[in-house]
Amino acid sequence: MADDLRFTMERVGERFNLGEYEIDAYLAVLEHGELTASEIADNTDIPQPRVYDTVRSLSDRGLVELRESRPMKIVAVDPEDAFGNIQSSLTELVDELGARYTAPARDTEAVSLVKSRSTILRYIEEVIDNAEYELVLSLTPDLLRRFYDDLAAAIDGGVSIDLLVTPASRAPDPAEFDYLSVCTIARARRGITTPVLAVADGEYSVYATQDALRDDQDRYGVIFNRSALGFLVSSYFATVLWTTAEVLAADGKHRPFPRRYASIRRAVKDIRELGDEFYATVKGRDVETGNSVVVEGKVVSVAFEDTEEVAAMTVETDEGTVEVGGLVAALEEVEAQEILIGRHAPPGQMSVAHD
Incomplete structure (x- = not known):
């Protein structure tokens, strides 16, 4: 039974372990039916040198077909054919894993390194949800959209939010995006070297490189789980990142006193x-x-x-x-x-x- 479970998990993992580039490329091909590598680069933010590796990875997973021509065509596979054959396996896998799950005790002062993109995203969501009165964030435009509803709920709950969007070249236009529905003040900063981070009430914090939230397994995130060391991340945000960013929107919803x-x-x-x-x-x-x-x-x-x-x-x-x-x-x-x-x-x- 243990060997069967491992085999099923490996099959599911191979199919769904998609990085940001792979997801972007797959959705672009699905939308158009077929594209060339250059057209994928034009329709996404994937750098041209990474396109071929990305589509070959999708091909290995059975999500697209590569048709040899000049130029090569990347053709979408029907999602039912691509994913349908593992739907029952996934259901069985979740049931079996759930039966084996033992909830761990949360160490409220734990500091840990994580490499899983999904784990980093889960902790960012927890930081946002746990903020009682103050939240600082550095997010990519994709993450801003992902957590839009969570941030809007925090603002409505009276949390004061400083939001940094990076890289600035991809930040939504303030004329088209309602920043003040999700933050008190928003700024944009150049460069993909700007980290992704979130700090709730000066304590509970997450720090990660942008690469860690794509598909680079050699990168990492750091979780300060309600640790007093969270002020290090908050201070870095305030003195290094925030002061070198341009204002996108200000004068958001003001909290009452006290x-x-x-x-x-x-x-x-x-x-x-x-x-x-x-x-x-x-x-x-x-x-x-x-x-x-x-x-x-x-x-x-x-x-x-x-x-x-x-x-x-x-x-x-x-x-x-x-x-x-x-x-x-x-x-x-x-x-x-x-x-x-x-x-x-x-x-x-x-x-x-x-x-």
Whole structure:
């Protein structure tokens, strides 16, 4: 029985282990019936040097036929013929695997490397769904469309979203795409070297190369599963990626006050841009002793550089003024781990627990 299961799984895996290029090429050929390699390149974003390897891979899986001519024709195979013969095998495989499945315990502080495209995508979806108040993302245009409904639901739920789309040359035109239905602000950045990433509330994060989400098995993704190390990904996004991108859309749906922040940069930017009187409740650590502290009072000044490398605030408390910085702060007195901003008085945790 074990050998039969392995054989069935190998057959299914061989047929469905398609990379992004293979999927794009297959759909293009299906739409047109037959295409040449040059026509596939014209109808997709597949680089010309990769087209022949891609169509041969599809041919090996029985999804297309290669007809020797000048130029060679790539002809679509009827999907019923291509996939129908393994439909029953797939059903049996799912049933058998389900019978053997044992749900693993989730390590809430796990850090792991993953090479599976499907696993990376699943974690990106989890990050989006788990965001309570703040989300930063770097997505390809294809991933933006894939997660459109999830992002729209997050925006409707009051989550503040910074969205980076890469590469910029493929980003949807703001005149045709409603960015503000899925984010608070959107920017575009050049280059396929820009990673795909997602960070929820400054903690739960995913980082992956764009290649890892195509078909390059030598690439990887990193999952910080609710780890405090998520701030590394968030800081990299804010200081390296976000500051080198062009604005696509801004002034999205504003959250009501009081607001909760994982990033001092976002808190300071909101205070500076709104230009009103604000009060803060900051939970964090004394940078000298490491002791946990709570700072409550009126925000009397903020420091912010357009490069976003520096962000800090001064809070006037009953004991005097306190300088507050972000995670791993060194120049300020307090490292902020969670920031609550209100308009009339320092907000308490309970007042924003259900925002």
